[in-house]
Amino acid sequence: MGWFSKGDRREPDSAAAPAADGAADGMPDDDALPGRPRWRALSEEQRAALDTDLAALRAADVDVTDLPALGSALDAAMDGWYAVKERDREDYAVVTHRWGVGLGAFLESATDLRWGMVTDVYGTDLGLMGSEDDMVIVPQNLVSARWLNHQTGWVPGVLGHIVRLRTR
Numbered sequence: 001m002g003w004f005s006k007g008d009r010r011e012p013d014s015a016a017a018p019a020a021d022g023a024a025d026g027m028p029d030d031d032a033l034p035g036r037p038r039w040r041a042l043s044e045e046q047r048a049a050l051d052t053d054l055a056a057l058r059a060a061d062v063d064v065t066d067l068p069a070l071g072s073a074l075d076a077a078m079d080g081w082y083a084v085k086e087r088d089r090e091d092y093a094v095v096t097h098r099w100g101v102g103l104g105a106f107l108e109s110a111t112d113l114r115w116g117m118v119t120d121v122y123g124t125d126l127g128l129m130g131s132e133d134d135m136v137i138v139p140q141n142l143v144s145a146r147w148l149n150h151q152t153g154w155v156p157g158v159l160g161h162i163v164r165l166r167t168r
Contacts (some may be wrong), residue, residue: 037120037136039129046126050115053101064105067163071155074099074143082150096147100140104128106159111166113137130166137162 042050057064062073077099081089104127107113113128118136127138146154 033121033123034119035121037118037129037134039114039116039118041116042126046117047115050101050105050126053098054105056098057102062102064102065109067106067156067159070102070106071153071159074102074155075152078147078150078152081147092144092147096144097140099143099147100126100138102139103142103155103159104137104139107137107139107162107166110163113162113166135166 054064057073060073060077063069077095081095104115107128108115111128112132113130113135115126115128117124118127118129118138120136125138126140127136129136142158
């Protein structure tokens with residue numbers, strides 16, 4: 001069975017549970033996650049949380065409107081995070097989320113992509129989606145994968161490419 005198989009979502013040795021959703025085979029309805037991404041506007045609380053993350057970046061003198069400066073600031077923050085003993089580091093999920101919000105803010109200002117809660121076959125995430133097509137960007141994923149590998153220098157190239165594809 002493949003990692004992303006939608007056919008059998010049970011744990012390998014678990015007994016089949018009775019169908020709670022009316023499915024005859026006891027498996028969750030495949031329509032629970034859409035084949036095409038769906039976008040939902042952010043709630044007031046979610047928008048306020050984005051604003052809080054952006055304020056934290058501004059307080060650290062990060063300019064989310066200047067792509068080279070944004071990339072340099074993320075690289076410096078990552079280098080600084082890795083320079084600290086592991087037990088003293090800021091929580092990985094918190095820091096990568098905040099930087100994802102910074103990158104997303106840049107993309108929102110430079111493209112036709114807009115913030116929302118995006119649901120696709122992998123679940124629901126804070127992300128950006130085009131209004132005319134199915135393009136989805138989850139900025140925290142862009143950050144977290146590279147943060148784990150301490151990969152620097154990537155922001156201008158990756159975000160620049162997205163901007164070229166999505167310029168208003």
